[in-house]
Amino acid sequence: MRVLSPLTRVDVSAEGTARIPLTVVNTTGVIDSFSARVVGLPEDTVTCTSDAVGLFPEASADLVLALDLPGSFPAGSHLVTVLVQSASGAPVAQHDLEVVVPEAAGLALRAAPSRVRARREATFDVEVLATGNVAVDVALRARDTERTLRCEPTPSTLSVPAGGTRTTRVRVRAPLAWTGSDQDLAVRLEATAGDLTDEIDLVLRRRPVLSRGLLTILTLALIITLWAVVLLLGIRGALGADPVTRVAPASYFAATAVDGAASGGDGTPGAAPEGALPKEGQVPAGVGGTLTGRVTSEISGEGVGRLTVEAVRRAPEGLVTIASSATQDDGTYAIGGLFPGEYLLKVGADGYETTWYATGDEPWTPVRATSRDATSDVDVTVVGDPATLHGRVDTGAIADGAAVDVTVTVRAAWSDDVPARTVEVGADGAWSVADLPAPGTYEITAAAEGYQPATTREKVAGGQSRFVADLRLGTTPGQVSGTVTAGGRPLGAVTVTTSVGGRDVTVGTPTLGQVGRFVLPGLPTPGTYLLTFTREGFGSASVVVDLAAGEVRGDVAVELVDGAGSVTGRVLGPDGKGVGGATVVVAGGATPLTVTTLTSGDVGAFTVSGLATPGAYTLAVTAAGLAAASVPVDLDATGLVTGLEVRLGAATGDVRGTVKDPGGTPLAGARVVLTDGLTEREAVTTDTGAYVFPGLAPGTYTVTATAADGRTATGLARVTAGGTARSNLRTS
The missing domain is CATH 2.60.40.10 (Immunoglobulins)
Known part of the structure; x- marks a missing residue:
C-alpha cells in the first residue's frame, strides 16, 4: 500500500475542523483491503470517511480524514503520521503531516454548590478552568457588597495548565443571628488572567440559632405530650381489669388436627369456640401438594419448552390463578406449594392456542393436589401457530456474475408422512418457507448442480419466524x-x-x-x-x-514489457523559491538512487532516471536549514513523471508577544531579553508594546521584559519548527 496527499501542513484552530484528502494505492499483487489510522492525535479527534476498502492491484481509492479538535487542544505545531495497513500484511504506508494549532486562551469559574446554609461560616470549593489551549496565571479576589462579611480565597493566585482545572477554597464568615428567618448574604469572586476575566456569586444562607419554626415545634410537642399522658391514664383506668383471649379457631391453622374442641385454657367447658386450639406451644405447619407433567406438540409429539402452565381455582368472582411454572426444553414442568384441593390447568404462550388439561369431552378436567404428595402425569398437548423458516445460501464468489440455480428443501424430522416443501433461492441467496406446522423440528437441505449439498436442523416454536444460519455449498477444485x-x-x-x-x-x-x-x-x-x-x-x-x-x-x-523510466521535478522552499543543493534519494528499486538539485539556472530542479517500470517509489528530500519531506511516485507503463514539486518547510520558528503595564496599557521602548541558557538575544517593544524574535531553533526559551520605570515581567516560550510561540508579558 502507498498513501498520497497534496497536504503536508494544515492549520486548524481549537474547536475547529480540518479535512485532509488522501489517496491510497494498492501496490500489492493481490486484491487487498486497507484501514487507515492516525498516530500523534487522540483517536476521538480523527474520523475517516472510509475504512476496509477493497482494491484491485494498482487501483486507488480516495478518502478524507476529518480533524475535530477540542477547545483545550494544545497550541503549537504537532507532527502526526497517517498509517495505512493492508489486510494482506504488506508493509505499512505512511504520510507525515504537520498540524498547526494557534493559541486561544480562555478562563471560567465553577462552584458546586454555590449556595450553602449555615449559622455563620461556610466554605466554598471553586474550580478555576483554563478553557483554552494555553496555560493562564489567575489572580482571585472576593468582594462583599454589603461589607458585613469576612471572605478570603485560598490560594489567591493560581497557575492553571491548558485545558486544566485548579481549585481555590473561599471561606465566608458572617456575624451570628439569634432569631429571625434565613437571610442570603452574597459574595462575588472575581478572577483575572491578563485580558481575561470571569466572576461568580457565592451565597451564604445564614440561619438563626433559634428559628420561629423550632419554637413552634417545641410548643406543639409539649401540648401533644400532655394529651398523651391524659389519654394513657384514662385507658388504663377503664380497661385494666379486662382478661386477654388466649385461643384461636382451628380453621386459622392449615392442615392441623383438632383435639379437645370444647375446653378453654382453664379446662372449663364452653370457654372457647368449637374446635379451638391453645395458643401456647408449636403449631404443625401445613404442607402443600405438587402437580407435574409434560407439554408436547400435537403434531410432532416433541416436548415444548418455554410455555407457561397455570394452576387455576374456581372462586365466587370467577377463575383465579393460584400458581404458575414454565416448561423446560423437554416440555416437563412442576407446580409446587399448592393448597390441597382441585385445580384446573391452563397452558399458553405467544404463538400458541390456549389449552386446558382435559381427559374427556369436557373443555377441562379438574386435577386434585394432595398434601405432602405429588400428582404426576398431568400431560397436555398443544398446537402452535404456523411458523416460518428463512435464511441465506452461500455459493461463494460467482464468476462473471453468473447465477447458480439453488433449491432449498424443508422436511419434517418427526415423520416422513408430512409433505416436504421446496423453494428456489433468490439471486441474493435468500430463501423463505412459511406456514409450517409448529412446534416441531425440521431438516433443511440446500442443493445445486456441481455443488455438494448442505444440510442442517432447526426447531421452531409456535408462530416463530426463525433465521437459519448460512448454508455454504462446497464444490470440486x-x-x-x-x-x-x-x-x-x-x-x-x-x-x-x-x-x-x-x-x-x-x-x-x-x-x-x-x-x-x-x-x-x-x-x-x-x-x-x-x-x-x-x-x-x-x-x-x-x-x-x-x-x-x-x-x-x-x-x-x-x-510482459521491459523498459526504464525517469522522474523530473523541482524542490521549493517555504517562500516558494527553488532550493539548490538539496539531496533527493529515490527508494523502492533494487538499490536507492541519489541526486542533487541544481544551484544555478533552474535552481532546485532535478532528474532521476534508470527506474524500472511500472513501479512505485518514494522520493526523500533533505536540505540544510529546512525540514525534510518525502513524496510517493508511481511509474506506469509510459515510465515518465514530470513537473513534480516538493516543498520543504521551515526548520526554525518565531517568538512574538506584547508587554503591558499592570493596568493593561502597552509599554513602548521596553527592553526584552530572550535566552535558552546558552545564547541571548535582545529586542525593544514598538509603540503598541509588541516584540518579535525570528529564526529561532526549536526549544524552550525564557523571555524577560524590563520597563523604563524598572518593573519587570518573565515568561516561557516553546518554539517548534515552522511555528510561532507567543509570550504576552505584564510588568508588576
Missing part, C-alpha cells in the same frame, strides 16, 4: 493455465503468483519444452483470483480470473 509472452514470443523464467485462503501459491514458466506455459491446479471454486506475473528486467502484470464451480480455464494470455 478448479484450474487456471495459460501462456506468458514478451514481444510476441513465449517467455520462460516468469514467476506466477496468486493467493489461496490467505496463502501465496507460486509457479514458474519453463525455459525448455513448453516455454512460457504455466498451470495453477487445485484452486477452490467458485472464486476470484488475482494472478501476478514478474521477471527481472521486465515490468510486472496482473490478471483477474473468475472461476465458476469446478471450472477449468486454459485461455489466460499475458504479455
